[in-house]
Amino acid sequence: MNWRKGIVIRFHSNTLTVRDLETNINIECYLPGKFKLQKIRPIVGDYVEYVVEKNHEFGVIKNILPRKNELYRPKVANVDQVILVTSLKEPKVDYIIVDKFLVLVEKEQLDVVIILNKIDLLTSSEEKKDMQDFLNIYNPLYPVIPTSKITKDNIQLIKEVLKDRVSTLAGLSGVGKTSLLNMLDPDLKLREGDISPKLGRGRHTTTFAQLLPLKFGGFVVDTPGFADLTLLGIDKDEIKLYFPEFLPYQSYCSFSNCSHVYEPECAVKEAVEEGKISYIRYNNYCVIYKEMEQ
Ligand SMILES: Nc1nc2c(ncn2[C@@H]2O[C@H](COP(=O)(O)OP(=O)(O)OP(=O)(O)O)[C@@H](O)[C@H]2O)c(=O)[nH]1
Ligand SMILES: [Zn+2]
Numbered sequence: 001m002n003w004r005k006g007i008v009i010r011f012h013s014n015t016l017t018v019r020d021l022e023t024n025i026n027i028e029c030y031l032p033g034k035f036k037l038q039k040i041r042p043i044v045g046d047y048v049e050y051v052v053e054k055n056h057e058f059g060v061i062k063n064i065l066p067r068k069n070e071l072y073r074p075k076v077a078n079v080d081q082v083i084l085v086t087s088l089k090e091p092k093v094d095y096i097i098v099d100k101f102l103v104l105v106e107k108e109q110l111d112v113v114i115i116l117n118k119i120d121l122l123t124s125s126e127e128k129k130d131m132q133d134f135l136n137i138y139n140p141l142y143p144v145i146p147t148s149k150i151t152k153d154n155i156q157l158i159k160e161v162l163k164d165r166v167s168t169l170a171g172l173s174g175v176g177k178t179s180l181l182n183m184l185d186p187d188l189k190l191r192e193g194d195i196s197p198k199l200g201r202g203r204h205t206t207t208f209a210q211l212l213p214l215k216f217g218g219f220v221v222d223t224p225g226f227a228d229l230t231l232l233g234i235d236k237d238e239i240k241l242y243f244p245e246f247l248p249y250q251s252y253c254s255f256s257n258c259s260h261v262y263e264p265e266c267a268v269k270e271a272v273e274e275g276k277i278s279y280i281r282y283n284n285y286c287v288i289y290k291e292m293e294q
Helices: 033-037 095-107 125-138 155-162 177-184 236-242 244-250 267-273 279-293
Strands: 004-011 015-020 026-030 047-051 059-064 070-072 075-077 081-087 111-117 144-146 166-170 211-213 219-221
Touching (some): 004 026, 015 059, 026 047, 081 155, 095 111, 095 125, 095 236, 111 125, 125 144, 155 177, 236 279, 267 279
Parallel strands (some): 026 059, 081 111, 111 144
Antiparallel strands (some): 015 026, 047 059, 070 075
């Protein structure tokens, strides 16, 4: 029998919705009992092999392929990248919050693209300078794409970033994640607020995520990732590893386990003084480090 390959996009009580990778058609699949006996449970994002027996509308899962990664909140496998959406106005998102998201993303070793959204609101010369400052700080480290649902800057570029990959959005409430997805693929018809966890009520009482297929190819997770910014489970001494621009300097610090906060003769601090590392990023690192010390 012909084994086909698909990706799990949704769960029901006893079946999974699998999207065939060749035909892009959704099919409900049963999970045979042997998987349960082996305590193997597929999750959204899993690549599976399945068969459709003659005269059946349902598929049967035959194999769950190894995961490249697994995120816990929301629970989803094989995420290719994080799209970190942020704005500088309405809401004003400060750099510390951006850096905390980036720490979480780096910890998971995921690729990240930053979308600087709502740039239509940045009209005064001071606000335009804020945007330039943001680009100067983050663009050397990660791709940053400015956009807005009003001006529609760079939407073709964003589509190319999302195409044929599994992406999860991250970003504070109100930065425009839902609006962005609707702008990219109007067929999604998401209601504003749809992709946010509304804890304790409605459809988000479940922790199961879904994958939303994009009409130009690729998937996005319907629930934003890394919404909880408390950095639980991360040790303060680990954080320096998640500021990639520190890494070229750290072996030149006098103390081999230098935190780059208190020690003298610190090569990271020198790089900050010489303007090779952004002072704002370094300062945020110190704030996050000291926050975790308490
Ligand atoms: N001016 C402007 N407003 C925008 C833009 N994008 C979204 N908005 C508005 O910002 C508000 C929040 O947008 P949403 O798309 O719901 O934001 P979200 O990130 O999905 O928010 P949550 O669902 O709470 O996580 C809405 O009133 C949108 O109309 C933009 O590019 N420019
Ligand atoms: Zn140091």
